[in-house]
Amino acid sequence: MTTDRDVLASAYDVMLFDLDGTVYHGTEPIPGVAEVIRGLRAAGTAVRFVTNNASRAPGDVADTLRGMDIDTTAAEVSTSAQAAAKVLADRVPRGAKVVVIGAPSLEDEVAAVGLQPVRAAGGAVAVVQGHWTETGWKHLAEGCLAIRAGALWVACNVDATLPTERGLLPGNGSMVAVLKTATGAEPVVAGKPEAPLFHTATQSAGAAKPLAIGDRLDTDIAGAVTAGVDSLLVLTGVSTPADLLAAKPSERPTYLAAALEALNEPASELAPGPQKGWQIDVGDHTLLATGKGSSDPYDLLRALCHEAWQSGITAVTPQDDRTATALGKLGLTPSA
Known part of the structure; x- marks a missing residue:
């Protein structure tokens, strides 16, 4: 049974959200984000918005977020x-x-x-x-x-x-x-992937244990690694499952998920590593993947990342139709 103490968000005292590709796409909010942020505030977790986009003032960013039903102030926005x-x-x-x-x-x-x-x-x-x-x-x-x-x-x-x-x-x-x-x-x-934005945003919240959340390995996640903070990659923006498999150590997230709703899921289920129901073996220049349980393709992705990051092999060959279907949902092309 999962309790409030088990979910990912409960382990951190401030969430450092990227904006473009994480909270919204241009003028369009990403579905479900406003509800997630309201839940964080209700639980007493601080929220900060940390963006590399230098085209708008913090007050203008805050206005945009309020227009998307996300209550915030300019003081919660840090820009490059x-x-x-x-x-x-x-x-x-x-x-x-x-x-x-x-x-x-x-x-x-x-x-x-x-x-x-x-x-x-x-x-x-x-x-x-x-x-x-x-x-x-x-x-x-x-x-x-x-x-x-x-x-x-x-x-x-x-x-x-x-x-x-x-x-x-x-x-x-x-x-x-x-x-x-x-x-x-x-x-x-000045901005991500350098560390200052993360540190100043965390300090502004009076927090000590931040979680950086973003959609780009080369900026959001690399910046978190540089700053020495944990990170969650959401696949709602730029980086793809294929990018994840090939990620170098300086760009590997602590957790990965399809979207921000994962903040309400158990942390132990979001970290790359072996996954119940998926078997990953290292073959000749390919990862051999077999599905025996969970139909969640992101569980497969977490298992694949674990093996790819250890072996350096990013090609994947499904061993059954279930796995081939899951790879298709992830946009990963099976190896011949």
């Missing part, structure tokens, strides 16, 4: 724009000019730490780059000139894609790649 502004404030003189490649809200964060946001390269000692749908060649050109002249370059984040209601679209990392090509330089990265 805030993290980038802190990096700049720590590294350049107060009052210095900073070229902003990003939204007006990023300009506001730069100004809030005592620096002067500008859009032209002349006299700038730093460049900060964050996601903005209006970024164009003229913005990138000014950043290019400043970086080539020796300016410090800070990227809010380097997510190559951004989950939306229309599908995956170019993220800030794609725009950062343009300037990497044009300058040969590498930016300082």
Whole structure:
């Protein structure tokens, strides 16, 4: 029998939620999320929203969440724009000019730490780059000139894609790649997968044991590993079951699940490892999977991750129709 003390959420005092791909897709909330968050608050668990998207101010993010029936305040939102502004404030003189490649809200964060946001390269000692749908060649050109002249370059984040209601679209990392090509330089990265966002969000809640929750192995989960906190990967956004099987140690989640409702399930059933009803054997360059019990394909995925991470083998060959069906539900192509 499962009790409230057994469920995953009960083991942590704050939930650090990613937004894009975890709570919503663009303007569309992911079904069930609002109910899960209300349940966490009712149980006394703190909630924080930790996002790499630097295009909107915390207050605007909070407004969006309230419009999705998720009660929150700006104080519960931590963005990569805030993290980038802190990096700049720590590294350049107060009052210095900073070229902003990003939204007006990023300009506001730069100004809030005592620096002067500008859009032209002349006299700038730093460049900060964050996601903005209006970024164009003229913005990138000014950043290019400043970086080539020796300016410090800070990227809010380097997510190559951004989950939306229309599908995956170019993220800030794609725009950062343009300037990497044009300058040969590498930016300082302020957001995930670096640790500061996780630490500041946890501290703001007065918490000691956070659980980081997200949809991307290369940012949300890698950032949790860097920060030394446990993590839950939900398969509602960017990363796929195939990505999980091939995940390197620095990108492996503590738990994995289909969606956020898993926070109300037993923690012991969500961790990658051997699973009742599934047998995984290591064959010749393939994992041999047999289904004998549970029909839950995510149990199969947890068992496969356990063996794949130990053996380095990511190909899977089903040994029966039940397993082949489960692999199909996971979007995994059986090996020939």
